[in-house]
Each structure stands twice: as C-alpha cells, then as structure tokens.
Amino acid sequence: MLLIERYIISETRRPLMVMVGILTFIFASYSSERYLAEAANGTLALDVVMDIVFYKVLIALEVLIPVALYVTVVLSLGRLYHDTEMTAMSASGISPARIYQAITLLAIPIAIAVALLSMYGRPWAYANAYDLEQQSKTDLDVKHLLPERFNVNEENGRMILADQIDRNTGRLQDILIFDAGQQSTHLFRAQEAWIADPNPSNPVLELKKGNTYSLEHIGTRDQQMSFDKMTLRLTPIEPTADFRRKAASSNNLKSSRELADKAELQWRQSRGLSTLLLALLAVPLSRTAPRRGRFSTLLPVAVVFALVFYAGDICKNLVAKGNLPLSPGLWSIPLLMGIALTLFIARDVLNARIRFR
Known part of the structure; x- marks a missing residue:
C-alpha cells in the first residue's frame, strides 16, 4: 500500500x-x-x-x-x-x-x-x-411483580394485584387478576395462586379458593362462579x-x-x-x-x-x-x-x- x-x-x-x-x-x-x-x-x-x-x-x-x-x-x-x-x-x-x-x-x-x-x-x-x-414480562414471572400495587402488562392490558408475594416459592397471596378480552372481561379473585407453567407461549396459573366473574361487553349474560381450585390458562402474548x-x-x-x-x-x-x-x-x-x-x-x-x-x-x-x-x-x-x-x-x-x- x-x-x-x-x-x-x-x-x-x-x-x-x-x-x-x-x-x-x-x-x-x-x-x-x-x-x-x-x-x-x-x-x-x-x-x-x-x-x-x-x-x-x-x-x-x-x-x-x-x-x-x-x-x-x-x-x-x-x-x-x-x-x-x-x-x-x-x-x-x-x-x-x-x-x-x-x-x-x-x-x-x-x-x-x-x-x-x-x-x-x-x-x-x-x-x-x-x-x-x-x-x-410474562404475568407469571413473579420476580418482577411488586406487592400491593397494580402490575399492568402493556402488551395485553392484563393486570395483577397481590397482597403478598413469596419470591422463593412463587406463591401470591390474596390475588386479583383483571383480563380484558375482545368480547368479555374476566376477573379472578383468589386467596392464593402459584405458577404451574411459566412458559409465556402457554402460561398456566393455579388458583385456590376464590371467585371468577365473566362480564360481557355486549349483552347481559354475565357469569359468576366460586371455586376451591382452578387451573387458569392465560392468553399468550403473540409477537407482531x-x-x-x-x-x-x-x-x-x-x-x-x-x-x-x-x-x-x-x-x-x-x-x-x-x-x-x-x-x-x-x-x-x-x-x-x-x-x-x-x-x-x-x-x-x-x-x-x-x-x-x-x-x-x-x-x-x-x-x-x-x-x-x-x-x-x-x-x-x-x-x-x-x-x-x-x-x-x-x-x-x-x-x-x-x-x-
């Protein structure tokens, strides 16, 4: 050169x-x-x-x-x-x-x-x-959830409120979950909840002793149900x-x-x-x-x-x-x-x- x-x-x-x-x-x-x-x-x-x-x-x-x-x-x-x-x-x-x-x-x-x-x-x-x-960011990752406050997922609008969070066992006490769907809004209230499957592509949550409410956006067929134990499969967050x-x-x-x-x-x-x-x-x-x-x-x-x-x-x-x-x-x-x-x-x-x- x-x-x-x-x-x-x-x-x-x-x-x-x-x-x-x-x-x-x-x-x-x-x-x-x-x-x-x-x-x-x-x-x-x-x-x-x-x-x-x-x-x-x-x-x-x-x-x-x-x-x-x-x-x-x-x-x-x-x-x-x-x-x-x-x-x-x-x-x-x-x-x-x-x-x-x-x-x-x-x-x-x-x-x-x-x-x-x-x-x-x-x-x-x-x-x-x-x-x-x-x-x-998945709702089921308790490492980033904060107790006694509304934890809102901006990707899907889902909100989780827990009175206490045990990060060692992954259990949430006195939990409220708000999930706004396209046709109805779902509300879950339970004494205790824990992660059954943290996979964000197929998230699964176990709820113990609580109530669930389904509120239709159009119509009057709202539903309420009490349960001792419930397996909840949440809608995964899909990439664009x-x-x-x-x-x-x-x-x-x-x-x-x-x-x-x-x-x-x-x-x-x-x-x-x-x-x-x-x-x-x-x-x-x-x-x-x-x-x-x-x-x-x-x-x-x-x-x-x-x-x-x-x-x-x-x-x-x-x-x-x-x-x-x-x-x-x-x-x-x-x-x-x-x-x-x-x-x-x-x-x-x-x-x-x-x-x-």
Whole structure:
C-alpha cells in the first residue's frame, strides 16, 4: 500500500473507532435507562436488563457503524482540506482517485462486517431479545411483580394485584387478576395462586379458593362462579408480524413468497453495499475551501444521509405493499448512489487532468 493511502486510512481509522464507541455508548445508555425504568416499575425483571441491552446494541450497530463511517470520513478529510494538506497532495500530482481508493480499502472490510451483521447477527439478536423480554414480562414471572400495587402488562392490558408475594416459592397471596378480552372481561379473585407453567407461549396459573366473574361487553349474560381450585390458562402474548419477520432467518425469508419478507431480505442484502457507497460519497461531500472550517459542509452531509436513510425505508414499505416491483426494489437506492458516485469521481478526475495540462 502506498504512503498516501496509508496516511488517509490511519487518519480516518482512529476517529472511526472513537465515533463507533461514542455512538454505541449513547445508544446503550438510552436503552439501559429505558429498560431500567421498566424494571423499576415492575414490568421487567432486573436480571435480564443488561442482556436485552446487549441485543439491542447489536441490532443498532447495523445503523450505527455506517453512520460512524460516513461522518468520520467527512470530518477526517474535512480536516485535511482545512489544513491545506489535500491542496498540497493535489499540487504534488496525487490523483483524486487515490483518495477514493484509500477510503475503499478502509470501507470494504467494514461493509462486509455490516453485511454479515445484517444477514445473520441482527435476526439472531431480535429473536433472543424478544424471548428474554417475553419470558421476563410474562404475568407469571413473579420476580418482577411488586406487592400491593397494580402490575399492568402493556402488551395485553392484563393486570395483577397481590397482597403478598413469596419470591422463593412463587406463591401470591390474596390475588386479583383483571383480563380484558375482545368480547368479555374476566376477573379472578383468589386467596392464593402459584405458577404451574411459566412458559409465556402457554402460561398456566393455579388458583385456590376464590371467585371468577365473566362480564360481557355486549349483552347481559354475565357469569359468576366460586371455586376451591382452578387451573387458569392465560392468553399468550403473540409477537407482531413485523417482529417475526425481523427475527426470521435469511434462509426462511428466501423461501417465503410474501412481499414483506422479500423486502426485509433485500434490506439485509443491500446493507453492506450501501455502507460502502455511503462512505465513498462522503469523499466529495467533505471537500471544503482551505481555512473555511471542516464543519462547513455538515448541512449537505446531513441532508444526503437523511435522503439515503429515509429513501431506503420508504422503498422497503413500497416493496412490501406491492407498489414497487421487486426488481430493482430496494436495490434502486444503491443503484442511484452508485450513479451519483460515478459522476463525482469522473468530475474530480477530469478536473485534476485539466489542472495539470
């Protein structure tokens, strides 16, 4: 590798690592605050918070790494322009193509990592994070329930109130369960309750000595029943179709005929190429006049990133709804980015040739 390429890569690589670390720390802090608040409110077990935050950070890296690379290239090359180093390189006959080559060498392994993360790491993290959240948020997990207060599950609106909770045996004393169904509301009051099966996909609760009430939303056929012992099978919390799609493996998405699954697959497949093209687009966008300031181009830089990001999201929705054909589908965004990049490179190389004639 030539001296110029090594120099540009070194000047970009070090702030890139710092940028990724800062963005990861900010996102992890935000996620920790959110899930710690849920744990404090009794809607999430405290011992799974850090695991969930880890999976959420892994999911977010698909976006954080391309953002960090894009911004770092702009700021690093902007500093070289600000300090007239790029002017000196140009005056010494260094072709603009070598600047693009240096960023390409830096961005290719990062783009490959993002592609692998999007294809395999992200769905794995989604599936594990969902399992942890559902196992912890289930109404039957007494580790996060608080006594003498209404413990409301926001996923299904179910409410549990217990006078006493024995966390060693998993038994709840003087318990009230409110479950609002689509056609009727069910109310259970019992002296004691315990977990028979904590599996969130098929939750089972045993009730001892109490009453149950069934109140119809329409009609007057309300029912009341007393019992000595009752086995209660609660309605499990089902993941949304969008979440199941994000957690599905890439192989399953390939075999699916659903347009939404095809859109999700194209999104994963295009992340690596989009990361590479976005880094290369940062090269012409970083160009500033000497002594003008390396932050003077942040507005167009931010606009370009917003256009690329939201255009990809819009195309994904259009493909999922059948309003945009699968070919090119989401690949239209990298295609447009490639065309724009080709024009920038041709312009820079042509200007350099004219200048040295």
